[in-house]
Amino acid sequence: MFDDDLTNGSGLIRDGVYDRIRADILSCDLAPGARIYENDLAQRHGVSKSPVRDALLRLQEQGLIDVLPRKGYQVRPISVADADELYEMRILLEKACVRRAVDHASDEDLAGLDKFRSAESNGGLAEWVTYNRDFHRTIAELSGNARLAKSTEAVIDQFDRLTFVGVSQQRSDTASDKLVGEHCDIIDAMQARDRGRAGTLVTNHIKRSRKRVFAVLENPPIVG
Numbered sequence: 001m002f003d004d005d006l007t008n009g010s011g012l013i014r015d016g017v018y019d020r021i022r023a024d025i026l027s028c029d030l031a032p033g034a035r036i037y038e039n040d041l042a043q044r045h046g047v048s049k050s051p052v053r054d055a056l057l058r059l060q061e062q063g064l065i066d067v068l069p070r071k072g073y074q075v076r077p078i079s080v081a082d083a084d085e086l087y088e089m090r091i092l093l094e095k096a097c098v099r100r101a102v103d104h105a106s107d108e109d110l111a112g113l114d115k116f117r118s119a120e121s122n123g124g125l126a127e128w129v130t131y132n133r134d135f136h137r138t139i140a141e142l143s144g145n146a147r148l149a150k151s152t153e154a155v156i157d158q159f160d161r162l163t164f165v166g167v168s169q170q171r172s173d174t175a176s177d178k179l180v181g182e183h184c185d186i187i188d189a190m191q192a193r194d195r196g197r198a199g200t201l202v203t204n205h206i207k208r209s210r211k212r213v214f215a216v217l218e219n220p221p222i223v224g
Contacts, residue, residue: 017045018055023126025064026164030075036065037072063158080217083162086155087210091203093152094136097143098186098202102195104144113138113187119180128176129163135183139190139202166213182208 024030038049059065116135140152189198
């Protein structure tokens with residue numbers, strides 16, 4: 001009997017399978033463009049096909065998996081054109097979010113951004129990607145516009161793999177400190193209610209991310 005067939009903890013097992021498959025995609029252990037199958041993943045994770053199928057459907061919604069009718073699934077290739085469009089959308093949306101947050105967020109909410117002034121120094125790449133995503137999602141939530149926040153978060157969620165690709169090639173204590181420092185500069189500007197500077201800083205921050213990622217995307221094995 002597989003573990004997920006037990007009634008206790010089945011939700012945790014499903015979440016665990018999802019987290020592990022997602023981590024494999026982000027780290028490119030499941031390479032862009034790779035064909036994957038429910039049976040193979042079920043055996044790999046020691047579960048039945050049900051939680052694997054649920055995980056793959058969730059990953060499809062996040063733009064990480066494509067369903068191939070009667071042929072299984074495919075890890076979505078990393079397209080340069082798609083990445084370029086995502087970065088353009090991200091600049092437009094996040095600049096709007098940060099400026100609205102400066103105008104509308106409470107002092108207490110802006111002070112809450114201080115938790116992003118440091119990242120786990122001994123954390124792995126997955127932890128870094130989570131820290132980075134949470135920082136940008138939190139700013140979107142502080143915009144005070146639910147529709148804008150939802151649209152921005154949807155774009156941000158598609159960036160985990162791009163963030164992983166960009167940071168993995170340059171990860172060092174110095175590089176990590178620099179990226180956290182950029183976050184701190186954005187936080188400082190927001191807490192000072194300087195909407196113009198905050199908007200410029202977040203725009204430049206995203207443009208530097210784009211430069212890092214596109215330098216890596218020139219490597220044919222990574223590009224779909």
